[in-house]
Amino acid sequence: MQFAGLGAAVMGMWTCQGVIASSLLTRERWAGTLELVVAAPTSMGRVLVPTTLALSTIGLYTVIATILWERWVFGLELRIESWPLFVTSVLAAALTLAQFGFFLAVTAVRYRSSWSLGASLEYPGWLLCGFVIPVATLPDWLHPLSWSIPTTWAMEAVRESADGGSPWRDLLLCLLIGSAYAVLASFLGRQLVDSARRHATLALT
Amino acid sequence: MTAVEARDLRRTFRTRTGVLRRTAKEVEAVRGVSFDIQRGELFGLLGPNGAGKTTTIKMLITLLLPTAGSARVLGHDVVDDVREVRRRIGYVFGGDRGLYERLSALDNLRYFSELYGVPPREQKARIGELLELVGLTGRERERVEGYSRGMRQRLHIARGLLHDPEVLFLDEPSIGIDPVGARELRATIASLIDVGKTVLLTTHYMFEADELCDRIAVIRAGEIVAEGTPQHLKRLVSVGSVVEIETYGVGEPAVEALSAVAGVQSVAVEERGQMQVLILHCETDAQVTQAALARLDGVRVGRVDTREPTLEDAYVELVSRA
Amino acid sequence: MTTLRILVVGGLMSYRAMFNWLSPWILVPSLIVSPICQILLFAYIGRSAGVGNDEFYVMGNALNYAAIPCLFAMSATIEGEREGRTLSVVLTTPAARIPLFLGRALPVIVNGWAVAMVGVLFGLLVLDVHIPGGSWPALLLVIAVASASCTGLGLAMGAVALRVREGAVLGNVLFCLLLVFSGVSVAVDDLPGWMATVSPWLPLTHAIEAARRVADGAAISDVGGLVVREVGVGALYAALGLLLLSWLEQQSRRHATLERV
Structure with a gap:
């Protein structure tokens, strides 16, 4: 139960980021403000990262809410060996998810249907990140996919710190992969804006 | 029907x-x-x-x-x-x-x-x-x-x-x-x-x-x-004729002075680039052009035009009445 | 004649008007990848927890995912009119409202049916699911009925969304309700008592039950009662939706409630 309980707590963070981040700019599109955002002298990153960080804070809320629900409604009390490490791991999950969300959000500049990709990431993420089923039980060919998502490592770190192990290796990998997504996103952002300007897809809804 | x-x-x-x-x-x-x-x-x-x-x-x-x-x-x-x-x-x-x-x-x-x-x-x-x-x-x-x-x-x-x-x-x-x-x-x-x-x-x-x-x-x-x-x-509107005077750099006092000219009902200023066009709504048969120009002493004046009121003049007057 | 044309031709055209943007880029992830992942997730949870068999999860989750197009597409064909400001134009036409809105349900039902079939076929090919050859006609029918009754709920949801404007949130909540209450991954019998009393009032509950029995070799006559009840539940929601729409239209004339975007 401890396994599923911890997974359920972190799961909500994935949903907050994956589903909403990719629809961020789509909302701008619908409101007709995407062109204004792109035309502003501020870089995409500075517009998007604060927003995805905000989404992560909603994700943090879901962690707390889930833990409380588990305790009060389902009578499941999580056993956390090291609270400081646990909190650090959860915060790392939030931070790296914001970076990953930035990556998702940026694609919407060019591809107006990317929101649907984001929306349909919910189940694959639940499946791949080891929230409720151990990554090891998945078919082998799926493992690299799991490892390429920072959240898989964050989840691992959360479990380690709850069980009294050392989460540092997982945390390091999690931060590295998350930062890689952020770097990729800011590079991609520029490319995609140019491409959108070439293909005139900014004003389309 | x-x-x-x-x-x-x-x-x-x-x-x-x-x-x-x-x-x-x-x-x-x-x-x-x-x-x-x-x-x-x-x-x-x-x-x-x-x-x-x-x-x-x-x-x-x-x-x-x-x-x-x-x-x-x-x-x-x-x-x-x-x-x-x-x-x-x-x-x-x-x-x-x-x-x-x-x-x-x-x-x-x-x-x-x-x-x-x-x-x-x-x-x-x-x-x-x-x-x-x-x-x-x-x-x-x-x-x-x-x-x-x-x-x-x-x-x-x-x-x-x-x-x-x-x-x-x-x-x-x-x-x-x-x-x-x-x-x-x-x-x-x-x-x-x-x-x-x-x-x-x-x-x-x-x-x-x-x-x-x-x-x-x-x-x-x-x-x-x-x-x-x-x-x-x-x-319907009380305007008899409209005099439009193109000016360059007209000031507030001059506009006020124009309102005082006999026969002028209202003065509006319209900015057109460098120039300000004064639109004078005048009573029927009033000859205000000379008197108005006299009050604009020292202001550079361009074209002066007298025309019949348009529907727009009538509309502006109708909707801006208190 | 006009009514029939509004129902069929009008329904199809307005469906296209709302979903002409659907490209493979949207369709494949949202209507193929997602349902498959949902099925996989629950089947794997079942396997690792050692409860249920693959067929149980495939039938439940495949039919459950039909609710995505049925709820969202159906409600979007109604709600989208408001966003595109075409609602006031549509409402000034003399067209009868029942065929106008009901017509939009037909393409949606086909859509929902197809999504559920994707899930069933995936289960058949990849997971441990076997369906006797003679059961197929009955299964196809049961899935169609499930899709129709979900669309009835979608119509009601569209009517509500026209007024409260948070269609997407509403859709997600309804989808989760169906996931939990209609016996998708947890059998209705295993639900706490108060939850089990809600189940028969939701679409899908009877259809999922019927689909599982049919997949196990039951004849259509054995599940007739379930199918009829499923149809009844769907019709109930559709009727509610139509009533609500006509009430909203009257309200809007009085208070301009549908005018604001």
Whole structure:
């Protein structure tokens, strides 16, 4: 139960980021403000990262809410060996998810249907990140996919710190992969804006 | 015979603000509007933004119920005989919304043909004619999302004419259209009258109203303040003639001095680039030009012009009266 | 005649008007990848927890995912009119409202049916699911009925969304309700008592039950009662939706409630 309980707590963070981040700019599109955002002298990153960080804070809320629900409604009390490490791991999950969300959000500049990709990431993420089923039980060919998502490592770190192990290796990998997504996103952002300007897809809804 | 008849139409809106302490506010958008439009007439409804033009139209096309008063379209009550009214009217509004963006023009028109019950056998010919009329032939298979504002506007008009309605309501149809497009649009609207349609038109362009309308009602703050032919309206205002003086760098004191000239009723300043045009509304037969120029001593003066008041002058005076 | 045309031709066209933007880029992830992942997730949870068999999860989750197009597409064909400001134009037409809105349900039902079939076929090919050849006609019918009754709920949801404007949130909540209450991954019998009393009032519950039995070799006559009840539930929601729409239209004439975007 401890396994599923911890997974359920972190799961909500994935949903907050994956589903909403990719629809961020789509909302701008619908409101007709995407062109204004792109035309502003501020870089995409500075517009998007604060927003995805905000989404992560909603994700943090879901962690707390889930833990409380588990305790009060389902009578499941999580056993956390090291609270400081646990909190650090959860915060790392939030931070790296914001970076990953930035990556998702940026694609919407060019591809107006990317929101649907984001929306349909919910189940694959639940499946791949080891929230409720151990990554090891998945078919082998799926493992690299799991490892390429920072959240898989964050989840691992959360479990380690709850069980009294050392989460540092997982945390390091999690931060590295998350930062890689952020770097990729800011590079991609520029490319995609140019491409959108070439293909005139900014004003389309 | 009367096509549209409005009797003391009133409409109030309730708006609420605040989440915890909700305060309700009543806004009277239309406050007792009455008019008659004869068959085959082109009737203009002019007024500033928020004067109640669109609300009035929405009541006439059955989208809103009047709070008080009544209206009939071709003898059918707009509150009770909803179906009958809807069958006989067309409604076109300005701006670029209100179309299915992801369908082609053709499909937009086909869909509304179904909703208006245009018999399937006639649909194709009818849509063809209308596309021709509004000049979209050849582009009808493209999705509307790629259309310019003018093309959308023309598609709106074609949509409004699908079921060959007897009465058409055109709510600012020329908004945002380029001059050539607007001229074509005016020709289209005029041709509707030639085939016997009745049209209610609202617009912010006075020359358009002057050119097209048989009769005009000016609405201000929900009330009709004047009604008549364009000629009649121009005579209604007290202005005898208008003197326009182009100046460069005129100051506030000079403008005030001009208001004091005998025969001048009002002075307005219009900025046109580097220059300020002083528009003097004068009493009939008053000779003010010399006296006015004398007061502008030291100011560089360009062209001076005396003209008859236009519908715009009349309109500005009517809607700005307290 | 006009009514029939509005129902069929009009329904199809307005469906296209709302979903002409659907490209493979949207369809594949949202209607193929997602349902498959949902099925996989629950089947794997089942396997690792050692409860249920693959067939149980495939039937439940495949039918559950039909609710995505049925709820969202159906409600979007109604709600989208408001966003595109075409609602006021549509409402000034003399077209009868029942065929106008009901017509939009037909393409949606086909859509939902297809999505559920994707899930069933995936289960057949990849997971441990076997369906006797003779059961197929009955299964196809049961899935169609499930899709129709979900669309009934979608119609009601569209009517509500027209007024409250948060269609997407509403859809997600309804979808989750169906996931939990209609016996998708947890059998209705295993639910706490108060939850089990809600289940029969939701679409899908009877259809999922019927689909599982049919997949196990039951004849259509054995599940007739379930199918009829499923149809009844769907019709109930559709009727509610139509009533609500007509009420909203009247309200809007009085208070201009549908005018604001």
